[in-house]
Amino acid sequence: MVRTVGSGLGVGILGDESFVARVIKLIESESHTSGLTDRVRSIVTQYRARKASSKS
Amino acid sequence: MPLYVSDKQIVLPGGDAVATRDYNVSGSIYWDGDVAYSAVVGLINIRGGERDVEVIPLSGIYKPRVGGDIVIGYVVDIGLTGWVIDIKSPYSAYLPVQEATLKPIDLTAVDLKNLLGIGDIVLARIIDFNLTKDYPVTLTLKETRLGRIEGGTLVEIDASKVARVIGRRGSMVSIFSEELNCDVTVGQNGRVWIRCRDPGG
DSSP states (O other): OEEETTSSBTTTOOHHHHHHHHHHHHHHHOSOOTTHHHHHHHHHHHHHHHHHHHHO | OOBOOOTTOEEOTTTOEEEETTSEEEESEEEETTEEEESSSEEEEEETTTTEEEEEESSOOOOOOTTTOEEEEEEEEEOSSEEEEEOSSSSOEEEEGGGTOSSOOOTTTOOGGGTSOTTOEEEEEEEEEOTTSSSOEEEEOOSTTOEEOOSSEEEEOOGGGHHHHHOGGGHHHHHHHHHHOEEEEEOTTSEEEEEESSTTO
16 A cells, blocks of 8 residues: 555655656565566666656 | 475465474564464575574564664544554554654643644654553653655655665665655655655655
8 A cells, every 4th residue: 555644545655756666566466586676777877867867 | 304495485374384493593483382373474584694584574564673663654533642653564653752752751741733733654663562551552752854845755665675665775765865865764654755855746
């Protein structure tokens, strides 16, 4: 379950917090944990790159 | 002196013998005579020169531990001398008023709901776990980083997956703080609080 503190269920989740919440749910559900930190770092790097390109 | 399992082996409840009393067996187990059996579907973790054997459940509820466990809970009721807190555990938790503030409070003059209301979320530490009490878990907020949570996003995960979200020596949470400026606070009860300096991205 994901919720924004101070509001109803799942309301108003946007941007970085939403992304981190999704990645944490991904980490929870992952069955193969070897190399998980590197995979998460790669996902976060891709997200940052995409965010930077959308702003430019 | 048999050890019936190997490291990283999956064990099942009811049938899989783990080890005898010659080993330091911990985790989700029960004893039948001198043999420890797994009480859950779990993973074997052997350390300490193959003398310490632990059964780690693959999923399950949060079992409170005294002395260090940080948890995230919801205020669900207000009593005469404190608050009842839901910590996502079968054991109910209580936050006494003397553990909520550093200043002494006159209970005859202060309405507790002005300090913490129903539905408020708190980051707290477990200071006592005693099954003989009505509320087995006692919490405190009397530390700098503890208190009511305001803002951010809360995620609920299985309590058995908390370790992997934290990562080895906090490596996983540090990715979010280094790359995205997001503080991730992981409660041992499986609630995760995310707060980004730029939440909208």
